[in-house]
Amino acid sequence: MANSRDQRCVEMAEKITARGVDYSQWYIDIVLNAKLADYSPVKGSMVIRPRGYAIWEKIRDEFDRRFKETGHENAYFPLLIPMSFLEKEAEHVEGFAPELAVVTHGGGEKLEEPYCIRPTSETIIWSMYRNWIQSWRDLPLLINQWANVVRWEKRTRLFLRTSEFLWQEGHTAHETEKEAREETMRMLEVYRDVVERHLAVPVVPGMKSESEKFAGAVETYSIEAMMQDKKALQAGTSHFLGQNFARAFDVQFQNRQGELEYVWATSWGVSTRLIGALIMTHSDDKGLILPPTLSPEDAVIIPIYRNDTKAAVTAYAEKLQAGLKAAGFKVVLDADDASSPGWKFAEWEMRGTPVRIEIGPRDMQSNQVVMVRRDTGEKLFVPVGEVPTRLKELQSLIQSSLFARAKAFRDENTVPITDLGGLIEFFGVETAGTSGAKGGFAEALWCGSAECEASLKEKTKATLRCLPLGRQEHVEGKCAICGAPARHLAIFARNY
């Protein structure tokens, strides 16, 4: 990375590679320079640094609140899972076996049965549900777990795909198929709402095709986001598991008619990958751009002074900071003497702080401050008494305009396409390093066959991202790939 990057970085001061030069490198530069995460001594694993973790905490807290609102409780299950548990569900083990980390020794001795480190917790959770569920009165069982999981990925990328990551996994058990299906959709909607409202990332909710669904699920739903290079990123999934895990772990209950029946299940998850989505949706060549709801600080105050004005400006800035704190804002005062205002501007832009407040002698004289929006760079001259009100306004303005900008970008790059030639043309040829010149979301009719998916993937590297909800009725026409009668409207895209 060092050398290729150096060639691209003409100016020494330039810490972040431009998106247009190398999108992948731009992303890495943002993560490292905004101090969100760092590479670790452990292959494929990263360290989430305090700033990255603070963002995760905000995301986590909002989801946690919403899960509890919808009746779920948190619990914690073991990290280590007996290998035999995975093997109980045939599709499940087949799907996860290649990426398992396995513990063979403990306490200096070889274990009788190896454990795997959880790649997901369906199996250990359902082994417990078996003991906890006897009657329809025990249902629904609505449990969520915040945890780390390990999947031995061949190729890792900061936040987007690491061997170990943090996530949340909901595991619910229900009396009826209908209830379980409702739960699946309820949580998908919670995901959509939080991701769009708080991350300001617009998403398309939809159903996965057979070849893309979760190993062990009957149906998988996801929310799909478009990054600035026009690739898709799966931002959350919700699975209807049918009775698959209940059968595998023999979890039966006595229903209202007194008959034994297998329990209906769902599972759903979002991970620290969302931070990757956040970065790639909003940020620019100056660095990170954070939506106000997720920024660790609401604003930064940068005092500008000479020696003779230092004391007065500092006092003015401190007073403003105290006032904002009293109004409920978290505002950082960057009083560091050693660096110049210009440095600080660039530094806080790199970190993604939504609003910068500049205070200099001229502002003091006219009893105002300069407020600068991170997302647009727009400068506003604001009377000092109005700062709390204006900050509040700016926050909601920035939040909504980030969402609007991302949505407009996605919509511009979402194109209906009717035939294979059109799809090939749309996805074009992906050139190394600068992917993103072509492509986007292609909306095309699809016959439902895995062969068509595979064939398109081979020709364009695009996969079926989802069958968008609410658009599957009245599908008429021909499959864009094979020409057979279409059964679905699908979104195809290259993805992360």
Added chain:
RNA sequence: CGGGACGUAGCCUAGGGGCUAAGGCGUCUGCUUUGGGAGCAGAAGAUCGGAGGUUCAAAUCCUCUCGUCCCGACCA
């Protein structure tokens, strides 16, 4: 796991068998500065990714290994 590019101080690079491993950025100290990445002076910081080998002599050559990025394959 295959192909490619790499690994020298916190970061970026120079040095490609020979004396004490060189420079820039950053860091630290002091002074001067401060409205878009400040200046001067001084200081600290490297067993050259690791192991083995060849050699009188290895950052440099050879073998192995670990790691990072890119492209594939793989990937709820």
